[in-house]
Structure formats: structure tokens, C-alpha cells
Amino acid sequence: MKFDHIVGGIFVLTLFYLHKPxxxxxxxxxxxxxxxxxxxxxxxxxxxxxxxxLKLIKKKLVVDKGHTDTKN
Known part of the structure; x- marks a missing residue:
């Protein structure tokens, strides 16, 4: 992405220099x-x-909750 910015900047500056607004x-x-x-x-x-x-965390929470329910 940095390379794109450099090339674009040089190109635009060249066009400014050539007075092509x-x-x-x-x-x-x-x-x-x-x-x-x-x-x-x-x-x-x-x-x-x-x-x-988030999905993985949610699944883990559901699984953990299920285990605690079975223990009680």
C-alpha cells in the first residue's frame, strides 16, 4: 500500500508540474x-x-454454562 501512495503522489505531482489540473x-x-x-x-x-x-467465545460460554449446569 505504501508503494501505491508513493507512485500516486509522484504521478500527481508530475501532472501538477505539467499544469493539467x-x-x-x-x-x-x-x-x-x-x-x-x-x-x-x-x-x-x-x-x-x-x-x-465472538462466536467462539459465545460457544465456549455456552459449553461452560452447560458443564456447570450438569454439575449442579
Whole structure:
């Protein structure tokens, strides 16, 4: 991801230097959409992992509760 930022930055700065503001705007818009998509993918992955952990904890709690019930 860092490499993408570096390349994107150099490209945009080059276009600024060449005085092409419309092109810079279009490319920045596409790049922001791309970056937002990447961030969403990462967040979704983290959310999935957290949900799995919660399910495992819930199962463990249910199992533990079941064992305590059978002992009483």
C-alpha cells in the first residue's frame, strides 16, 4: 500500500508540474475511490475476524454454562 501512495503522489505531482489540473482532479478522484475500497476491504476483514472470535467465545460460554449446569 505504501508503494501505491508513493507512485500516486509522484504521478500527481508530475501532472501538477505539467499544469493539467483537470487530469489531476480525475486521477485523484479515481485514486481516492481505489484507496477507499482498499480501506473497506481491510475493515471488513477485521470485522469478520472479530465476529469469528465472538462466536467462539459465545460457544465456549455456552459449553461452560452447560458443564456447570450438569454439575449442579
Amino acid at each position: 483537470v487530469l489531476v482532479g480525475v486521477i485523484m478522484a479515481f485514486y481516492l475511490m481505489y484507496a477507499e475500497n482498499k480501506i473497506n476491504e481491510r475493515l471488513n476483514k477485521k470485522i469478520r475476524i472479530i465476529k469469528k472470535r
